[in-house]
Structures are given as structure tokens and as C-alpha cells.
Amino acid sequence: MTETARVSALREALATRVVVADGAMGTMLQAQEPTLEDFQQLEGCNEVLNVTRPDIVRSVHEAYFEAGVDCVGTNTFGANLTALGEYDIPERITELSCAGARIARQTADAFAARDGRTRWVLGSMGPGTKLPTLGHVTYGVLRDAYQHNAEGLLAGGADALLVETTQDLLQTKAAVHGARRALTARGADALVIVSVTVEATGTMLLGSEIGAALTALEPLGIDMIGLNCATGPAEMSEHLRHLARHARVPLSCMPNAGLPVLTADGAHYPLSAGELADAQEAFVRDYGLSLVGGCCGTTPEHLRAVVERVRGLTPPPRDPRPEPGAASLYQTVPFRQDTSYLAIGERTNANGSKKFREAMLAGRWDDCVEMAREQIREGAHLLDLCVDYVGRDGVADMEELAGRFATASTLPIVLDSTEVDVLRAGLEKLGGRAVINSVNYEDGDDPASRFAKVTRLAREHGAALIALTIDEEGQARTP
Numbered sequence: 001m002t003e004t005a006r007v008s009a010l011r012e013a014l015a016t017r018v019v020v021a022d023g024a025m026g027t028m029l030q031a032q033e034p035t036l037e038d039f040q041q042l043e044g045c046n047e048v049l050n051v052t053r054p055d056i057v058r059s060v061h062e063a064y065f066e067a068g069v070d071c072v073g074t075n076t077f078g079a080n081l082t083a084l085g086e087y088d089i090p091e092r093i094t095e096l097s098c099a100g101a102r103i104a105r106q107t108a109d110a111f112a113a114r115d116g117r118t119r120w121v122l123g124s125m126g127p128g129t130k131l132p133t134l135g136h137v138t139y140g141v142l143r144d145a146y147q148h149n150a151e152g153l154l155a156g157g158a159d160a161l162l163v164e165t166t167q168d169l170l171q172t173k174a175a176v177h178g179a180r181r182a183l184t185a186r187g188a189d190a191l192v193i194v195s196v197t198v199e200a201t202g203t204m205l206l207g208s209e210i211g212a213a214l215t216a217l218e219p220l221g222i223d224m225i226g227l228n229c230a231t232g233p234a235e236m237s238e239h240l241r242h243l244a245r246h247a248r249v250p251l252s253c254m255p256n257a258g259l260p261v262l263t264a265d266g267a268h269y270p271l272s273a274g275e276l277a278d279a280q281e282a283f284v285r286d287y288g289l290s291l292v293g294g295c296c297g298t299t300p301e302h303l304r305a306v307v308e309r310v311r312g313l314t315p316p317p318r319d320p321r322p323e324p325g326a327a328s329l330y331q332t333v334p335f336r337q338d339t340s341y342l343a344i345g346e347r348t349n350a351n352g353s354k355k356f357r358e359a360m361l362a363g364r365w366d367d368c369v370e371m372a373r374e375q376i377r378e379g380a381h382l383l384d385l386c387v388d389y390v391g392r393d394g395v396a397d398m399e400e401l402a403g404r405f406a407t408a409s410t411l412p413i414v415l416d417s418t419e420v421d422v423l424r425a426g427l428e429k430l431g432g433r434a435v436i437n438s439v440n441y442e443d444g445d446d447p448a449s450r451f452a453k454v455t456r457l458a459r460e461h462g463a464a465l466i467a468l469t470i471d472e473e474g475q476a477r478t479p
Contacts, residue, residue, distance in 0.1 A: 001112070003157070003159075004189060006118060006120065007159050007160075007189050007190055007191065009118050010071075010159050010160065010191065011191065011223075013070070014224070014250055014290040014291060016314060017312070017314055017315075018284055018289065018290065018291075018310045018313045019070045019290060019292075020068070020069045020070050020071075020291075020292055020293060020306055020307050020310065020311075021071050021072070021122060021252075021254060021291060021294075022061075022064035022071070022293055022294070022303060023293060023295070023299055023300070023302055024294065024296050024297060024298050024299065025046070025060060025075055025077065026077070026296075027296070028063070028299075029046050029049060029056060029057070029075070030046075032056050032059070034049060034053055038052050038053045038056075045078065045084075045089075046075055046077070046078065047075060047077075047078050047079045047084070047096040048096065049075065050075055050096055050100040050103060051095070051096065051099050054099070057075045058103050058106075058107050061103065061104055061107040061108070062107060062111075063300045064300055065108070065111045065119060066300065067304040068303070068304060068307035068308070068311070069293070070119060070120060071119060071159075072104050072108065072121060072122065073123075073164075074103075074104045074122065074158065075103070075104075075124070076096065076097050076101065076123065076124045076125070076126075076149070076153065077124045077126035077164070077165075078126055078128075079092075079093055079096045079097045079124075079149055079152070080093060080125065080127075080128045080146065081128060081137070081142060081145030081146075082128030082130040082136075083126065083128045084096070085129075086129060090145070093149050093152065094148045094149070094152035094155075096152070097148070097149050097152025097153045097156065098153070098156040099152075099156065100124075100153075100156065101121060101152065101153045101154075101156025101157050101158045102157060103156075104121040104157070105157030105158070108120065108121055120160065121157055121158045122159070122161075122162040122193070123150070123154070123156075123160065124162050124164060125149055125150065125163045125175050125179065126164060126165055127165050127166050127167055127171055128171070130171075131167070131168040131170075131171060131206065132168060132171055132174060133168050133171075133329060133406055133407060133431050134168075134407075135403065138428070139170060139428035139429070140428060142171060142174040142175075143174040143175075143178045144178065145178070146174055146175045146179065147181045148182075149175075150178055150181075151182045151186065154182060154183070154188050154190060155186075158190060159190055159191070160191035160192070160223075161182075161183075161190055161191070161192050161193070163176055163179065163192070163195070164194075164195040164228055164229075164254075165195065165197045165228055165229045166194065166195065166196045166197060167197055167204055167206065168204070168206050169204070169206075169208055169213060169216050169217070169329060169432060170406075170430070171431075172194060172196065172213075172216075172217060173216070173217070173461065173462070176192060176194065176217070177220075177460065177461075179192050191224065192221075192222050193224040193225075193252065193291070194217055194222050194226075195225075195226045195228040195252060195254060196208075196210070196213050196217075196225070196226075196227060196228075197227070197229045198210060198230060198235075198239050199230050199231070200230065200231050200259065203330075206329060206431075207330050208329055208330060208431070208432075209330065210239040210242050210243065211242060211323075211327070212327040212331050212432055213225075214242070214243060214247055214332070215323075215325055215326065215327035215332040216327045216431065216433045216462065218247065219464075220461075221459075221462075222249060223249060223250070224250045224251065224252055224290070225247055225249055225251065225252070226251050226253050226254070226289075227239055227252075227253050227254070227255070228252075228253070228255070229254070229256060229295045229296060230256065231255065231259060232255050232256050232257065232258035232259055232269075232279075233253070233271075233279035233280070233283065234258075234279070235259070236253060237283075240253060240287045240289075241287060243287070244286075244287035244288055244318055244320070245320060246320055246322055246323055247322075248320050248322055250289075250290040250315075251288065251290060251291075252289060252291035252293075253283055253289055253291075253292055253293075254293040254294055254295045255276070255279070255294065255295060255298075256269060256294075256295045256296040256297050256298070257269035257270070257271040257297030257298045257302060258270045258271035258297070260296070260297065267297075269297025271297070271302075273301045273302045273304070273305035273306075276294060276302045276305065276306060277302075277305040277308070277309040280292045280309065280310060281309045281310055281313075284310055285313075285316065288315040288316050289315060290315050292310060293306075294306070323336075324464075326382060326412035326414075326435050327432035327433040328406075328409055328410055328412045329407060329430075329432050330432075331410060332412075333381050333411065333412050335464075337381065340381075342381050342382065343379065343380050343381045343382070344381065344382045344384050345372075345375030345376075345378075345380030345382070345383045345411075346384045347371050347374070347375055348368065348372050348375070348386070348401075348405075349384050349386040350386050350387050351386055351388060351389070352386070353371070355371065356368060356371055357389060359371070360392075360397060360401070361389070361392070365401070365404055368401055368404070369404050369405070372405055372409050373408065373409070376409065376410060376411055380411060381411065382411055382412050382414050383409055384414045384416050385405060385413050385414065385415055385416060385426065386417060387401060387417070387422065388416075388417050388418060388419065388422065394419055394421075394422040395419075395421050395422055395425045398415075398422045398423075398425040398429075399425045399426075399429060402425065402426040402429035403429040406431060406432075412432055412433065412434060412435065413430055414434070414435040414436075414437050414466075415427065415430075415434050415436050415437065415463075416437040416438075420450065420453045420454060420457060423436055423454065423457060424457055427461040433462055433463065433464065434463045435463060435465070435466060436457075436458055436463050436464070436466065437466045438467065439451050439455065439465055439466070439468065440468040440469070441470070441471045442471055443472070
């Protein structure tokens with residue numbers, strides 16, 4: 001079957017039945033006790049086994065396919081810039097990604113040849129070890145590295161790119177953007193799936209609610225959104241309920257085998273195979289999941305039970321009610337307010353506020369942040385951020401202030417600038433869904449016009465746009 005036909009078949013399968021993915025990878029590999037030589041002296045770097053011990057990796061895929069799953073994830077969870085950087089081998093991202101995908105592809109095709117049933121490969125793109133929202137790594141560097149990750153996975157035969165276990169929305173957006181660039185560069189088709197990790201606290205690691213994640217990520221054009229890792233299925237139910245109510249794209253869920261219990265022998269995952277199957281069957285029935293599987297602590301036995309329970313099920317139709325809005329790192333804010341107009345705080349605007357401008361010019365960044373917080377306390381819904389001022393380096397000012405507002409503000413940010421580079425600098429600091437103020441349709445048909453540049457930028461980052469009804473003839477007078 002051709003690459004295009006496989007991807008088309010996967011899309012059809014997800015639309016018509018429940019597709020089952022595999023479970024844990026790392027523990028399965030470690031159970032075979034690879035040697036330090038197998039790791040090329042890079043102890044714990046599982047991705048190196050794609051090159052040195054493909055037989056071990058293949059055996060894991062085979063165990064899951066024997067259990068009846070439809071697709072397996074590649075052994076590339078750590079084949080990214082920051083994870084491989086810990087071993088001083090970031091230059092091997094593409095090599096190890098391609099090798100991992102190739103092993104999974106060959107295994108999937110071998111099983112398909114046995115019975116004629118198509119199997120698929122999910123290219124795992126993990127979160128790495130650095131958080132761009134906290135300044136550990138820049139968005140652009142991370143995006144470019146994820147592009148190499150995705151290019152390797154696609155070259156090896158992945159049918160979907162699975163951006164998984166995401167903890168920082170800005171990292172997630174960089175990975176999706178890198179994946180999109182890789183698909184464009186190859187002229188390829190593959191699904192882009194995002195699976196966020198919500199901790200037992202009820203939010204992602206940096207405090208993002210599931211609503212903020214959906215608002216920020218769905219506009220990126222992803223094919224599916226879901227949850228994996230951190231908790232067992234019991235803790236995921238309410239977050240899946242929110243996605244089922246509001247997400248326009250299909251849903252997935254790959255929980256751990258319960259919350260880990262620390263024992264003398266290490267972490268133990270208590271959820272039985274039957275209990276995982278019970279949970280996934282209920283999730284399919286209640287929330288219309290299209291893709292189910294497992295994460296930490298789940299085994300081929302767990303997935304065999306899930307396969308037996310959901311085989312032949314069709315996800316019930318959902319009637320999602322999307323809520324158009326913007327999001328900060330922490331929360332989503334609907335554009336339609338039930339009891340008020342949408343209020344945009346304008347005091348963090350260098351052209352409209354002398355106090356803010358003077359603080360910015362003097363580099364009193366904490367004062368600038370405090371002005372933002374004042375507007376939050378006074379009931380604003382969004383915060384306008386404008387740093388444009390003659391003689392200033394707008395990109396540097398925007399990087400400084402957007403980077404601070406990203407974590408200091410619980411409200412979404414409206415980026416206000418006439419300069420495309422300044423807008424880009426802001427977007428690359430904000431993990432939530434920003435709003436760009438503003439565009440009009442002057443020279444809109446010209447691909448080199450500001451309108452075209454800003455709309456491309458907004459689409460790339462999933463930002464909303466404030467559009468003014470002005471063209472070369474002036475302000476519109478009628479609808």
C-alpha cells in the first residue's frame with residue numbers, strides 16, 4: 001500500500017471506528033536489559049537502540065501487534081533537540097528518528113502482509129527536557145529541531161506525527177509548526193496529532209487548563225487532540241468531557257495504568273488490564289473517542305483487553321459547541337461575554353500610555369508587568385501590548401515584555417504593532433492563543449502586502465485577528 005493510501009485509510013478508520021494504539025515503550029525496552037554497549041555508552045538513551053539493537057525495538061512492536069493493536073508508536077520519544085542534547089548528540093535527531101520509524105514501518109507491513117489488515121505507525125515527538133515558556137530554549141530553535149525530528153519520521157514511514165506528553169503550550173506549538181514545515185518540505189501527507197499531559201493537579205505542568213490548551217492548539221490545524229501520561233483514566237474524565245463538548249477535531253486518550261505507587265522495587269502501576277479496558281470503553285461511549293491506547297505501565301496484556309473490548313465499536317457522533325476565544329498560558333477567554341462587552345485593557349500600550357512608555361524606555365520591566373496586573377484586577381478580559389516607539393528596537397522590547405507577560409498575566413494578550421517582525425517576536429513568546437491588532441484589506445491581494453504577511457503569521461501561530469473594514473477607498477460605511 002502506498003504512503004498516501006495508508007494515510008487515507010487511517011483517516012477513514014478514525015472517522016468510522018475506534019482505532020487502538022499501543023502502550024508503554026521504555027519499560028518494555030528496559031526489561032530486555034540492553035547493555036551499555038547497546039546504548040553506545042549513552043546509558044538510558046533508548047533511541048540509540050534503533051541503530052544498535054533494532055531487534056529489541058522490533059520485538060516490542062511485534063508484542064503489541066500480536067495483542068491486536070492497529071498502530072504502534074515509534075521509539076523516538078526522546079529523539080529531539082533537548083533530550084538528545086543531554087547526551088551531546090543533537091546532530092543525530094534525523095538519523096535516530098528515521099531509524100525508529102523504519103523499524104515500526106517494517107514491522108507494521110509484515111503484520112499487514114499476514115492478514116491483509118492495514119497497520120499504521122505513529123511517529124512519536126516527545127516534549128524534551130526544556131520549556132520555552134520559561135526561557136530554557138527559544139521557540140525558533142525548538143521549531144527547527146522538531147522539523148528535523150518530523151522529517152526523519154516521515155522518511156522512515158510514519159503515517160502520523162504524534163506530538164505527545166506535552167507540558168508547555170509553547171513547546172507544543174513549536175513541535176506542530178516543525179511538523180507542518182516537514183510535511184510541506186516533503187510534499188507529504190500525514191496526520192498531526194497532539195496529546196497533552198494534564199497532571200493530577202488538574203492542569204498541565206505550567207498551569208494550563210484543558211480549555212486553554214484546546215483554544216491555543218486547535219487553530220493550528222491539528223487533526224486530533226487528546227490526553228496521555230501523568231495519570232490514570234479516572235483523573236482524565238473531566239478533561240475529556242470538556243474536549244468532547246468543545247473540540248471540533250477527533251479525540252484520543254492514552255492513560256497510564258493508574259497513578260504510580262512507590263514500592264521497594266520502584267514504581268508500580270496498579271491498574272489491571274480489565275480496568276483499563278473498562279475505562280476506555282466508557283470513554284468511547286461517553287466522549288466519542290476515535291483513538292485509544294496506553295502510556296506508562298501499560299503492557300501488551302492491557303492493550304489486548306482494550307482491543308477485545310472496543311473492537312468493532314463506532315464512536316458515537318458528537319455535537320461540539322466551539323467557544324471562539326483567546327487564551328493565556330493558563331485559561332481561555334471567550335470573545336462573546338454573556339454579561340459584558342469584551343474589554344481590552346489598553347494601558348500597556350507605548351503609544352497610548354505615557355506611564356507605560358516611560359517605564360519601557362527606562363527598562364523598568366517589573367513596573368510594566370504591574371501595569372498589566374492592575375488591569376487584570378480591574379476586570380479587563382484581554383490585554384493590549386504595544387511596544388512601537390520611534391528609535392526603539394521593537395523586536396527586543398516585544399521579546400522582553402511578551403516573555404514576561406506570558407507567565408505573569410492570566411489574561412490573553414493582544415499584540416498591537418505595525419511591524420510584522422515585532423508581531424512574530426511576540427507570538428514566539430506566547431503559549432496561549434494571542435490576538436493580533438490589526439489588519440485591513442489595503443493591497444490585500446498582493447502576497448507581499450502587510451495584510452498577506454500578517455494573515456500568514458496568524459495562521460501559522462493560530463492567532464486571532466482584529467480586522468478593520470478599510471481598503472484603498474477608505475472606511476466601510478455599510479455592512
